[in-house]
Amino acid sequence: xxxxxxxxxxxxxxxxxxxxxxxxxxxxxxxxxxxxxxxxxxxxxxxxxxxxxxxxxxxxxxxxxxxxxxxxxxxxxxxxxxxxxxxxxxxxxxxxxxxxxxxxxxxxxxxxxxxxxxxxxxxxxxxxxxxxxxxxxxxxxxxxxxxx
Amino acid sequence: xxxxxxxxxxxxxxxxxxxxxxxxxxxxxxxxxxxxxxxxxxxxxxxxxxxxxxxxxxxxxxxxxxxxxxxxxxxxxxxxxxxxxxxxxxxxxxxxxxxxxxxxxxxxxxxxxxxxxxxxxxxxxxxxxxxxxxxxxxxxxxxxxxxxxxxxxxxxxxxxxxxxxxxxxxxxxxxxxxxxxxxxxxxxxxxxxxxxxxxxxxxxxxxxxxxxxxxxxxxxxxxxxxxxxxxxxxxxxxxxxxxxxxxxxxxxxxxxxxxxxxxxxxxxxxxxxxxxxxxxxxxxxxxxxxxxxxxxxxxxxxxxxxxxxxxxxxxxxxxxxxxxxxxxxxxxxxxxxxxxxxxxxxxxxxxxxxxxxxxxxxxxxxxxxxxxxxxxxxxxxxxxxxxxxxxxxxxxxxxxxxxxxxxxxxxxxxxxxxxxxxxxxxxxxxxxxxxxxxxxxxxxxxxxxxxxxxxxxxxxxxxxxxxxxxxxxxxxxxxxxxxxxxxxxxxxxxxxxxxxxxxxxxxxxxxxxxxxxxxxxxxxxxxxxxxxxxxxxxxxxxxxxxxxxxxxxxxxxxxxxxxxxxxxxxxxxxxxxxxxxxxxxxxxxxxxxxxxxxxxxxxxxxxxxxxxxxxxxxxxxxxxxxxxxxxxxxxxxxxxxxxxxxxxxxxxxxxxxxxxxxxxxxxxxxxxxxxxxxxxxxxxxxxxxxxxxxxxxxxxxxxxxxxxxxxxxxxxxxxxxxxxxxxxxxxxxxxxxxxxxxxxxxxxxxxxx
Numbered sequence: 085x086x087x088x089x090x091x092x093x094x095x096x097x098x099x100x101x102x103x104x105x106x107x108x109x110x111x112x113x114x115x116x117x118x119x120x121x122x123x124x125x126x127x128x129x130x131x132x133x134x135x136x137x138x139x140x141x142x143x144x145x146x147x148x149x150x151x152x153x154x155x156x157x158x159x160x161x162x163x164x165x166x167x168x169x170x171x172x173x174x175x176x177x178x179x180x181x182x183x184x185x186x187x188x189x190x191x192x193x194x195x196x197x198x199x200x201x202x203x204x205x206x207x208x209x210x211x212x213x214x215x216x217x218x219x220x221x222x223x224x225x226x227x228x229x230x231x232x
Numbered sequence: 233x234x235x236x237x238x239x240x241x242x243x244x245x246x247x248x249x250x251x252x253x254x255x256x257x258x259x260x261x262x263x264x265x266x267x268x269x270x271x272x273x274x275x276x277x278x279x280x281x282x283x284x285x286x287x288x289x290x291x292x293x294x295x296x297x298x299x300x301x302x303x304x305x306x307x308x309x310x311x312x313x314x315x316x317x318x319x320x321x322x323x324x325x326x327x328x329x330x331x332x333x334x335x336x337x338x339x340x341x342x343x344x345x346x347x348x349x350x351x352x353x354x355x356x357x358x359x360x361x362x363x364x365x366x367x368x369x370x371x372x373x374x375x376x377x378x379x380x381x382x383x384x385x386x387x388x389x390x391x392x393x394x395x396x397x398x399x400x401x402x403x404x405x406x407x408x409x410x411x412x413x414x415x416x417x418x419x420x421x422x423x424x425x426x427x428x429x430x431x432x433x434x435x436x437x438x439x440x441x442x443x444x445x446x447x448x449x450x451x452x453x454x455x456x457x458x459x460x461x462x463x464x465x466x467x468x469x470x471x472x473x474x475x476x477x478x479x480x481x482x483x484x485x486x487x488x489x490x491x492x493x494x495x496x497x498x499x500x501x502x503x504x505x506x507x508x509x510x511x512x513x514x515x516x517x518x519x520x521x522x523x524x525x526x527x528x529x530x531x532x533x534x535x536x537x538x539x540x541x542x543x544x545x546x547x548x549x550x551x552x553x554x555x556x557x558x559x560x561x562x563x564x565x566x567x568x569x570x571x572x573x574x575x576x577x578x579x580x581x582x583x584x585x586x587x588x589x590x591x592x593x594x595x596x597x598x599x600x601x602x603x604x605x606x607x608x609x610x611x612x613x614x615x616x617x618x619x620x621x622x623x624x625x626x627x628x629x630x631x632x633x634x635x636x637x638x639x640x641x642x643x644x645x646x647x648x649x650x651x652x653x654x655x656x657x658x659x660x661x662x663x664x665x666x667x668x669x670x671x672x673x674x675x676x677x678x679x680x681x682x683x684x685x686x687x688x689x690x691x692x693x694x695x696x697x698x699x700x701x702x703x704x705x706x707x708x709x710x711x712x713x714x715x716x717x718x719x720x721x722x723x724x725x726x727x728x729x730x731x732x733x734x735x736x737x738x739x740x741x742x743x744x745x746x747x748x749x750x751x752x753x754x755x756x757x758x759x760x761x762x763x764x765x766x767x768x769x770x771x772x773x774x775x776x777x778x779x780x781x782x783x784x785x786x787x788x789x790x791x792x793x794x795x796x797x798x799x800x801x802x803x804x805x806x807x808x809x810x811x812x813x814x815x816x817x818x819x820x821x822x823x824x825x826x827x828x829x830x831x832x833x834x835x836x837x838x839x840x841x842x843x844x845x846x847x848x849x850x851x852x853x854x855x856x857x858x859x860x861x862x863x864x865x866x867x868x869x870x871x872x873x874x875x876x877x878x879x880x881x882x883x884x885x886x887x888x889x890x891x892x893x894x895x896x897x898x899x900x901x902x903x904x905x906x907x908x909x910x911x912x913x914x915x916x917x918x919x920x921x922x923x924x925x926x927x928x929x930x931x932x933x934x935x936x937x938x939x940x941x942x943x944x945x946x947x948x949x950x951x952x953x954x955x956x957x958x959x960x961x962x963x964x965x966x967x968x969x970x971x972x973x974x975x976x977x978x979x980x981x982x983x984x985x
Contacts, residue, residue, distance in 0.1 A: 168519035
């Protein structure tokens with residue numbers, strides 16, 4: 085099954101700014117995963133790849149992540165998935181956020197957390213990438229905003 | 233009751249908390265306020281309260297009491313309420329709470345709502361966390377919506393359908409009619425999600441797969457248009473049009489082309505085109521190339537295409553971006569078995585990756601390097617690998633050392649080179665070497681007869697330098713015990729012989745016995761080595777003294793040995809030379825590492841079993857039994873039992889002393905009697921096949937001890953499905969009276985050993 089299992093946005097201190105789960109996990113499993121991802125991702129620096137594939141920690145999935153300023157954007161996918169493509173997916177998502185919030189910063193994500201979920205839901209669904217056109221997504225987001 | 237504070241206020245307040253305790257206090261206060269507000273059933277502020285609750289939930293605080301409120305919000309008519317309600321449902325509810333089923337009706341209504349955004353919310357929620365029951369109930373609605381022409385909804389519905397199929401695979405059939413014209417869409421987003429749906433269906437059901445094979449030409453056309461068409465601003469990423477769609481189409485093609493010649497043929501051209509025309513300067517292009525390579529390797533592509541794919545991977549290895557190097561190494565590792573020659577061409581680049589900074593790249597480069605070693609490149613490769621062994625992190629050393637041993641065994645150009653390589657590994661990574669390599673090495677050394685003097689000399693010198701690495705010390709002491717005479721006589725031809733006296737050698741060995749660095753196993757080796765030297769050296773008295781001291785050692789193992797050796801000196805001195813003579817060449821059972829020689833008593837050294845000449849293949853004890861059986865029958869042996877060099881056990885009196893260890897066989901499985909009734913006896917014996925150690929040869933001995941012939945003997949074997957077997961001989965035969973029939977039964981090793 086090739087799909088995304090969860091998407092996480094965490095800051096360096098480990099605070100979760102967004103956690104979108106596409107698979108069933110218990111609350112304590114979720115907490116454990118969040119901590120594991122944080123532990124694994126924060127010790128890596130520029131000389132490491134953007135992929136974490138470790139059999140002891142993540143049974144048969146892997147983490148594709150990228151750091152933007154103080155935030156880590158992590159997508160957890162199946163081991164058979166295309167790493168490079170998901171890396172592009174992350175970047176696409178971040179560019180939309182940037183555009184939507186006008187030079188997004190961490191506080192934007194904090195105060196508007198429910199809007200961030202909306203962005204995620206416009207671009208991903210059921211663990212798959214749904215819409216990749218930034219212009220289209222932004223248009224929809226503005227429409228939704230006008231309904232409030 | 234005053235109006236509940238706004239979300240922003242709350243967030244701001246919480247962020248001013250300076251300690252965890254302060255934050256907790258604020259949250260508890262707010263939760264209490266929210267709870268009482270919920271109790272009042274206040275519609276106006278419910279949305280705000282739930283939003284605040286969700287924020288607190290994201291910080292890690294429990295928010296379960298808000299679940300029902302989410303449902304109420306979903307049922308409301310206001311869009312803002314619905315939106316927060318659905319979000320709350322997705323965050324707070326999941327399949328395990330029965331409460332979530334209450335959503336089903338709301339979602340059903342919302343799926344039919346007049347506003348597409350409400351429909352969208354419902355679809356989104358269903359697609360993200362819909363449980364199997366919900367999916368079953370709502371599948372019909374989803375299927376209906378699949379036919380909509382609204383592209384915004386189509387995208388959501390299609391992925392929702394994917395989720396439904398994942399949760400309830402039996403419903404897949406239901407969506408089949410809607411897939412008729414999925415690919416004739418112009419809208420990229422819809423096309424994308426359609427491809428995802430098709431992929432999911434094809435992966436799940438072979439019937440669907442064959443059904444959709446006819447779409448290959450269409451997919452090829454779409455892909456072609458994507459590449460050829462110029463600039464399309466909406467879906468463009470760094471100059472490439474809709475790379476995500478390209479990747480998904482490539483993946484679908486992979487699934488469709490796998491194990492189907494026609495489809496593979498139809499996609500050959502487009503794959504070649506994508507592979508050669510895609511921009512490689514940015515990650516985007518490489519992502520597409522990578523997917524193309526994966527597809528080429530998986531379908532039945534022609535060899536030219538495969539070589540192209542591997543060359544792309546080779547180019548990836550030279551890329552500055554480590555992500556791309558990593559991805560290339562991973563793929564090369566998967567294909568190295570099937571396309572060995574093509575991968576060989578990139579060997580030097582791969583070896584360079586051993587020096588990379590990223591740990592995961594290094595590991596893959598190491599594995600790949602070992603896979604590429606062969607008779608031609610062994611010298612060069614080994615140099616690189618040994619250098620790597622020197623400088624790599626400890627986590628790699630064990631695997632690297634084992635890999636080096638294996639490769640050296642298979643492809644060593646000369647015995648001396650082999651020994652030198654082993655020495656190098658032992659001295660640089662000696663403490664990381666696996667425990668079972670010690671017996672392997674010893675066996676290897678005994679087999680290189682002409683190198684004995686050279687080996688023992690080098691090992692002795694290594695011991696003088698460093699006695700901390702246990703495997704090195706164990707092998708060295710064993711060798712000194714065996715070949716100490718060569719050492720002191722200075723017979724080495726290969727290099728300058730060193731001058732060493734018997735006393736110096738004994739000093740070193742005794743030093744091992746007393747050193748804190750030596751483990752009990754090492755001490756055992758050392759003591760036995762000293763004992764063996766009693767027949768090779770002249771200073772027997774000194775040895776006697778040492779042995780008697782250890783007769784009262786606290787270590788039980790050492791004590792036992794010392795006591796037995798003492799007994800040898802005192803009571804059985806006439807047998808001592810025979811017992812301690814030079815070991816013969818041991819035959820190897822298998823060329824693979826860990827499963828080779830079964831440990832006996834947790835002790836791996838064969839020295840106490842010196843006189844048994846342990847055959848690595850089969851059943852000394854059983855052999856004796858079998859012969860006895862025949863004797864009883866007094867009949868003719870029709871077919872001699874299989875195997876081999878089995879010298880008889882010394883029947884001499886020394887046998888009693890060693891009898892405690894007598895029936896320890898070095899095979900994994902003792903023979904067994906399967907059937908013994910009415911004069912018909914059937915035994916199974918187990919051994920490893922000589923050419924191919926992964927095959928276990930089970931020999932069936934059927935013997936007839938009655939006075940009459942047994943006719944129409946049919947032997948059938950039932951084996952579990954997981955094992956593949958081949959019955960070599962037909963087992964229907966005639967068993968003459970008083971005779972035995974044996975037949976071979978090959979069985980894959982994995983299940984037997």
